[in-house]
Amino acid sequence: MTGMIQTPFGNYGARVSRIAPVGRTDQYKTYGMSFPTKTHFRQATCEEVACFNFLNGWHTIVPKGSPQEEIVRSLKGSYSFTEAPVDAAGLIDFYFPPGQEHCFRWKEHKVPLDRPGNFYVRPGLSWAPTGQARIMRPEDWVDDFANHQDRINTALERG
16 A cells, blocks of 8 residues: 655645655656646636625624724715614614625636636656646647556556
């Protein structure tokens, strides 16, 4: 049975278990596809992405007399909302009902474009690359992958 190794994952010190490679990392190839946000997605409306806030409305609660209160009030005309004090806590609850044209996170809403992904081959393992990725046409990527699998099978059959 092949052993497991721990490798870093993400930017927060997390680790993930992976199957230990049988050979050197430079003996491997990684095949993948990527869909970069800049080239494969476009800005979307809240309605297009069925945004939770668009469908259900939302509350923004800020301290009374704070700069945040003035910022929210300055949105009158761009947004419709009601306001009510929150008990005796010195807070104001601004309620934005469903159907607003934009929520406060509308710039994060994206939808994919009808565009094929970027097919790439990189020497080494996905988590330990040994060279630069090479972007390929989908049909060349499939052909390269099939040839690579065939070479592996041939080597295994020879022992």
